[in-house]
Amino acid sequence: MLNLDENSRVAVIGAGPAGTFFSYFLFSMAERVGINAKLDIFESRDFTKPGPPGCNMCGGIISESLVQTLATEGINLPSTVIQRGIDSYVLHMDVGSVKIETPLQEKRIGAVYRGAGPQGIQDAQWDSFDDFLLKLAKEKGANLVSGRVEEILWEDGRPAVKVRGGEPRLYDLLVVAVGVNTATLELFQDLDIKYDPPETTKTFICEYALGKEKIEEYLGSSMHTYLLKIPRLEFAAMIPKGEYATVCMLGKKIDKELAQSFLNSPEMKRCLPPDWDSQQEVCRCMPKINIKGSTRPFGDRLIFVGDCGISRLYKDGIGAAYKTAKAAATTVVFSGISEDALEHHFWPKLQKLERDNRIGKMIFSSVGLFQSFPFARRAILRMVSKEQQNKGMPQRMSTSLWDLFTGSASYREVLIRMAHPFFISRLVWNVMIELWPFRPRKKEKECHENE
Amino acid sequence: MKTSELGKNFNDGEAIIRQGDAGDVMYEILDGQVEVRQEREGEEVRLAVLDKGDFFGEMAIFEREKRSATVRAQGEVRVLTIDKKILLRRISEDPSLALRILERMSHRIREMDNELVRMRTEK
Numbered sequence: 001m002l003n004l005d006e007n008s009r010v011a012v013i014g015a016g017p018a019g020t021f022f023s024y025f026l027f028s029m030a031e032r033v034g035i036n037a038k039l040d041i042f043e044s045r046d047f048t049k050p051g052p053p054g055c056n057m058c059g060g061i062i063s064e065s066l067v068q069t070l071a072t073e074g075i076n077l078p079s080t081v082i083q084r085g086i087d088s089y090v091l092h093m094d095v096g097s098v099k100i101e102t103p104l105q106e107k108r109i110g111a112v113y114r115g116a117g118p119q120g121i122q123d124a125q126w127d128s129f130d131d132f133l134l135k136l137a138k139e140k141g142a143n144l145v146s147g148r149v150e151e152i153l154w155e156d157g158r159p160a161v162k163v164r165g166g167e168p169r170l171y172d173l174l175v176v177a178v179g180v181n182t183a184t185l186e187l188f189q190d191l192d193i194k195y196d197p198p199e200t201t202k203t204f205i206c207e208y209a210l211g212k213e214k215i216e217e218y219l220g221s222s223m224h225t226y227l228l229k230i231p232r233l234e235f236a237a238m239i240p241k242g243e244y245a246t247v248c249m250l251g252k253k254i255d256k257e258l259a260q261s262f263l264n265s266p267e268m269k270r271c272l273p274p275d276w277d278s279q280q281e282v283c284r285c286m287p288k289i290n291i292k293g294s295t296r297p298f299g300d301r302l303i304f305v306g307d308c309g310i311s312r313l314y315k316d317g318i319g320a321a322y323k324t325a326k327a328a329a330t331t332v333v334f335s336g337i338s339e340d341a342l343e344h345h346f347w348p349k350l351q352k353l354e355r356d357n358r359i360g361k362m363i364f365s366s367v368g369l370f371q372s373f374p375f376a377r378r379a380i381l382r383m384v385s386k387e388q389q390n391k392g393m394p395q396r397m398s399t400s401l402w403d404l405f406t407g408s409a410s411y412r413e414v415l416i417r418m419a420h421p422f423f424i425s426r427l428v429w430n431v432m433i434e435l436w437p438f439r440p441r442k443k444e445k446e447c448h449e450n451e
Numbered sequence: 452m453k454t455s456e457l458g459k460n461f462n463d464g465e466a467i468i469r470q471g472d473a474g475d476v477m478y479e480i481l482d483g484q485v486e487v488r489q490e491r492e493g494e495e496v497r498l499a500v501l502d503k504g505d506f507f508g509e510m511a512i513f514e515r516e517k518r519s520a521t522v523r524a525q526g527e528v529r530v531l532t533i534d535k536k537i538l539l540r541r542i543s544e545d546p547s548l549a550l551r552i553l554e555r556m557s558h559r560i561r562e563m564d565n566e567l568v569r570m571r572t573e574k
Contacts, residue, residue, distance in 0.1 A: 067457060068537055073551060076481055107452075107457050216454070327545070349544075
């Protein structure tokens with residue numbers, strides 16, 4: 001039986017959230033059972049640098065459930081890391097917009113920069129989220145090895161890691177936490193392991209420098225979400241962050257043409273200053289995201305956590321990194337590092353996430369089909385507007401959309417809520433009102449930002 | 452409250468939770484201090500002062516009892532509300548999430564034991 005012991009050495013490749021959460025929780029658990037583990041984190045990026053050298057290419061949203069879970073763990077995100085506390089979201093459709101507030105009206109979603117911010121910043125006034133987590137892991141005892149990993153070897157059944165210009169270092173356990181936008185995953189292709197990389201799709205992320213005043217005036221503390229009838233676009237969002245707005249697009253095979261048609265849409269333009277120019281972004285990237293997880297992200301003395309293993313479809317990737325990394329750390333400390341131990345204790349938690357993603361795909365397809373009819377879009381808007389005007393009534397559509405767009409609940413929970421007879425009957429009622437030919441048509445509000 | 456802060460602010464003396472109320476959330480102190488007071492037979496007794504990084508209201512998460520004490524902001528305080536439903540669901544998925552709460556509650560029992568011993572020996 002393979003177990004961690006007093007002299008065990010652990011290597012973690014990648015110091016993004018999956019790698020640092022794993023390191024943090026490995027030390028926390030090991031400390032509780034009296035194991036003094038030694039752990040090296042390999043990372044070639046410097047998260048304190050702006051632009052590509054320090055960025056992990058992500059929308060940078062810490063979901064409501066993750067903020068609460070981390071607080072329960074004793075990890076509170078400081079205001080130097082949070083670019084903006086989010087307490088509401090505005091749903092934009094071609095038929096109008098509506099602001100959805102949480103019942104508690106409390107800022108429980110964090111907008112962050114994974115690195116030091118967009119390209120070209122001279123003097124960043126904030127801290128990187130990834131660097132904040134890396135510092136926590138280092139405080140617990142992790143040793144950072146700066147450099148690019150160029151070779152993975154397997155010597156006498158143990159993994160060895162070689163960085164550029166260095167000698168191979170032998171370990172008892174190798175944890176891979178590299179994401180899907182790096183060439184490091186190719187290093188595992190020639191090894192005799194059963195790992196297969198996840199399926200991915202491209203997304204589009206760009207940043208606009210609007211200035212603090214305009215961010216406050218036009219976007220406020222709301223995440224702006226867009227459900228538009230643009231082919232292949234599942235969902236888009238604009239997130240206020242300090243002096244910048246981050247725009248993210250998710251869907252199928254997103255390319256520059258699709259991105260431009262969204263950026264030039266009237267729904268996007270009506271939420272931004274009249275002099276805003278979609279061409280003047282300060283930073284832009286088209287990172288890949290995991291849309292179907294690896295079928296075997298573990299082996300003897302080997303674990304893949306975060307995006308390179310199994311993540312959450314479209315939403316809360318950082319939350320998925322936390323869950324998979326903590327599941328791995330708990331398994332390693334309490335059950336061992338053999339393939340068998342990981343199969344019985346780590347793998348079921350990942351399979352649960354993947355099952356939930358299948359439900360998520362179904363929900364996004366249904367929402368996409370439903371919203372292709374103008375009367376259906378008006379019915380959704382009407383239902384949400386009524387709920388927001390009368391906070392005493394059950395917030396069925398508002399809560400479902402909130403959880404769907406913010407990633408605050410599992411897709412299974414969203415499905416259960418949407419399949420509730422009261423939800424369906426209320427939606428059917430609103431559809432019937434919209435289809436009633438004698439209904440007086442009100443002019444829809446142009447934009448509801450920051451009211 | 453700064454735009455880059457999470458949670459909710461309370462002013463000096465403002466009650467965050469009141470004794471006798473029903474409760475389905477607990478709170479993490481993000482900034483500042485709170486005072487925990489219990490009222491018995493018309494008299495208010497100060498039980499504790501809690502600082503940044505501590506939490507309160509957790510008894511309502513694990514019991515179905517009313518709030519056992521009133522918690523007021525001591526100076527300006529910022530707290531994060533943690534929903535009972537989210538927390539219990541996460542604990543059912545990952546029981547180790549409850550370890551920090553257990554450690555803190557265990558620490559409080561130890562403090563209460565010490566206080567009890569001190570009171571009995573003083574008599």
